[in-house]
Structure formats: structure tokens, C-alpha cells
Amino acid sequence: xxxxxxxxxxxxxxxxxxxxxxxxxxxxxxxxxxxxxxxxxxxxxxxxxxxxxxxxxxxxxxxxxxxxxxxxxxxxxxxxxxxxxxxxxxxxxxxxxxxxxxxxxxxxxxxxxxxxxxxxxxxxxxxxxxxxxxxxxxxxxxxxxxxxxxxxxxxxxxxxxxxxxxxxxxxxxxxxxxxxxxxxxxxxxxxxxxxxxxxxxxxxxxxxxxxxxxxxxxxxxxxxxxxxxxxxxxxxxxxxxxxxxxxxxxxxxxxxxxxxxxxxxxxxxxxxxxxxxxxxxxxxxxxxxxxxxxxxxxxxxxxxxxxxxxxxxxxxxxxxxxxxxxxxxxxxxxxxxxxxxxxxxxxxxxxxxxxxxxxxxxxxxxxxxxxxxxxxxxxxxxxxxxxxxxxx
Numbered sequence: 001x002x003x004x005x006x007x008x009x010x011x012x013x014x015x016x017x018x019x020x021x022x023x024x025x026x027x028x029x030x031x032x033x034x035x036x037x038x039x040x041x042x043x044x045x046x047x048x049x050x051x052x053x054x055x056x057x058x059x060x061x062x063x064x065x066x067x068x069x070x071x072x073x074x075x076x077x078x079x080x081x082x083x084x085x086x087x088x089x090x091x092x093x094x095x096x097x098x099x100x101x102x103x104x105x106x107x108x109x110x111x112x113x114x115x116x117x118x119x120x121x122x123x124x125x126x127x128x129x130x131x132x133x134x135x136x137x138x139x140x141x142x143x144x145x146x147x148x149x150x151x152x153x154x155x156x157x158x159x160x161x162x163x164x165x166x167x168x169x170x171x172x173x174x175x176x177x178x179x180x181x182x183x184x185x186x187x188x189x190x191x192x193x194x195x196x197x198x199x200x201x202x203x204x205x206x207x208x209x210x211x212x213x214x215x216x217x218x219x220x221x222x223x224x225x226x227x228x229x230x231x232x233x234x235x236x237x238x239x240x241x242x243x244x245x246x247x248x249x250x251x252x253x254x255x256x257x258x259x260x261x262x263x264x265x266x267x268x269x270x271x272x273x274x275x276x277x278x279x280x281x282x283x284x285x286x287x288x289x290x291x292x293x294x295x296x297x298x299x300x301x302x303x304x305x306x307x308x309x310x311x312x313x314x315x316x317x318x319x320x321x322x323x324x325x326x327x328x329x330x331x332x333x334x335x336x337x338x339x340x341x342x343x344x345x346x347x348x349x350x351x352x353x354x355x356x357x358x359x360x361x362x363x364x365x366x367x368x369x370x371x372x373x374x375x376x377x378x379x380x381x382x383x384x385x386x387x388x389x390x391x392x
Contacts, residue, residue: 015082137311141274
């Protein structure tokens with residue numbers, strides 16, 4: 001067995017140990033675990049022989065928070081997804097701008113909300129002057145991603161991450177520490193071609209062919225046709241929930257991030273998946289509104305994406321900027337409409353069924369504990385006759 005084959009086996013095993021977290025109760029994981037070493041070895045061999053093909057998964061519809069199609073990948077493919085993430089994510093994360101918040105270490109929802117608050121503060125000169133905000137959304141983002149454009153961008157990154165003419169001492173030290181195999185140019189080249197092959201298989205896979213469909217006809221009837229991978233354009237669309245999909249969504253829109261912040265020069269910008277905002281001093285309002293057309297043209301011509309025609313908010317910042325589950329005002333953040341509704345539903349179930357404890361409402365709402373939600377929870381608890389005791 002060569003050094004590269006040993007390395008690949010070890011990395012797949014590491015990916016397997018991460019992939020099984022939270023999946024130990026699933027039948028698919030149990031089947032894989034029964035002969036784990038044999039299955040990982042077979043997976044490695046199929047990758048080396050370039051005969052790996054993603055397996056068929058399961059699709060169903062969920063209704064919370066909105067009606068959405070879920071495509072669950074088989075556990076074997078989840079191992080491959082984690083392997084690709086382990087190899088590529090760190091390199092790309094160093095390239096991403098600070099204000100790309102989705103699915104990144106030490107980022108996320110709360111970080112994004114607080115960054116928006118900070119951008120409002122800076123654009124309004126510490127809340128002493130009016131600021132103007134534009135919030136935009138990409139229409140059917142995951143279903144509209146062009147496979148060719150996406151794979152082209154992935155290869156752009158791989159060509160730079162694995163530059164074969166780059167001396168070893170110029171490679172990132174932390175990456176070399178985790179991947180000693182990169183010290184040997186021949187093995188580095190093998191890893192490059194292996195990762196490129198796997199990305200091709202993942203991106204160009206048709207997950208809906210022979211997929212297992214679960215759920216009632218009523219569930220599927222409630223799903224709008226434009227939200228289903230069954231109805232996507234040929235050569236477009238990726239699964240929303242896969243780990244690789246979360247990574248490539250950031251990789252692809254890194255181009256938009258750089259266009260807005262570097263080419264157009266906007267400092268107060270942030271993005272969470274396909275939702276993004278731009279904040280400017282009120283004096284630059286007209287220029288920002290004109291630049292929306294430039295952004296829309298760039299998305300359409302360069303990325304083959306479209307801005308959502310009905311999700312374009314243009315308003316003063318002091319009117320409140322909705323963003324990832326909260327509304328950001330100058331100086332404070334309050335829970336958004338959807339978060340409030342879910343908290344009311346959880347409280348109602350608790351009051352009518354007696355299931356759980358009032359304190360559990362805080363845990364259910366996550367980041368609501370870290371924003372200005374004290375007044376909301378006080379009124380919510382009063383409504384159901386519970387004692388309100390907020391511990392600072």
C-alpha cells in the first residue's frame with residue numbers, strides 16, 4: 001500500500017468519525033458501522049479507481065419554518081462530503097471576507113446580526129446621522145446554481161490550493177501539519193486529481209434519479225414547483241442540506257462578495273447564504289440604488305443568478321433591517337417575526353400539553369438570549385401566567 005493510499009484511508013476514517021456524529025440512531029449509519037473498516041476501504045478503492053458514484057438518497061417535505069424539499073444523502077456519501085470539506089474548507093475560509101457568515105467557524109447567525117449592528121453604527125457615524133439600507137435576496141439560489149459555472153469555480157480554487165509549482169515552504173504551515181502528504185509533489189498531484197474527481201461527481205450528480213420519495217401526496221402538493229429539484233433546469237441545482245452544498249454556496253458567492261466590496265467599494269456589506277445587505281450614509285443613497293442594477297447585471301451575466309423581484313428592501317436603517325431571524329435597529333437587535341411566532345407556538349404547546357419547562361423556551365430560540373429580547377419574553381410569559389425571571 002502506497003503512502004497516498006494510507007493517507008486517503010486515514011482521511012476517510014477521520015471524515016467517517018465526524019459524519020457519524022448525530023447519525024448514530026439512523027439505519028443507514030448502523031449498516032455502514034457494522035463493517036466500517038471494510039466499507040471505508042471499499043470507498044477508498046472506488047475513489048482511487050475513479051469509479052465512485054454517489055448513491056441514491058431519500059427525499060421528503062418539511063413544513064417548518066417554510067415548506068421545503070429535503071434530500072437526505074446516504075451515509076456513505078456523507079463521508080465523502082466531510083472528506084472534501086476537511087481538505088478544502090480551510091483554504092477557502094482564509095480567502096472569504098469577514099462578512100460572509102454562513103456555515104463558518106466562529107461565525108453564524110449571532111455573529112452576522114452583531115456585524116450588521118456594527119455596520120449600522122459606522123455608517124450612521126455612531127447613530128448621529130441617518131443611514132440607508134438595502135437588503136436583497138437571490139431567487140431560488142440553490143436550484144439555480146449552474147453546474148458548469150460552479151465546477152469552474154471549484155477548479156479555480158483547487159488550481160491555487162494545490163499549485164504543483166509552489167515550493168513546500170510556501171504552503172500554509174497549518175495545512176502542511178494536517179496533511180504531510182503535501183510535502184511530496186507527486187502525492188500532492190494525486191490528491192489534487194482525487195479531490196477534483198470527487199467534486200465533479202458531487203456537483204454533476206443527479207440526486208433525483210431513482211430517489212426514494214417519502215411523505216403523503218398532501219405534503220408534496222403544498223410544495224411550490226419552483227422549490228423542487230424535480231423541476232430544475234437541466235445542468236442546474238444542488239441539494240440544499242449537504243455539507244458540500246453549504247461550502248460551495250459560499251465559494252460561489254465569494255465572487256459577489258468581492259465584486260460589491262472591492263469593485264463597487266462598499267464597506268458596510270454582509271451576506272448569509274443568499275441574503276445580503278449594504279448600508280451607506282444617507283448622502284450615498286442615490287448611488288446605492290443605482291448600483292442595484294449593476295449588481296443585478298453582474299449576477300445575471302457572470303454568475304447566471306437572478307435577484308428576487310419581491311425581496312428588495314430599501315429603507316432608512318432606523319426603520320429596522322430584517323436579517324437572519326432578527327430585526328436590527330440603530331443600537332439594538334430584537335427577535336424577528338418568525339422567531340416570535342415560533343416562541344409563541346412553543347409556549348402554547350407547553351401551556352396546553354404541559355410538556356417541558358418554561359426555561360426551555362430560551363434554549364429553543366438560541367440566539368434570542370443574546371439580543372434584546374427581554375421585553376418580548378416578559379410579555380410572552382405574562383400571557384401564559386408564568387413568572388418571568390431574567391438572569392443577567
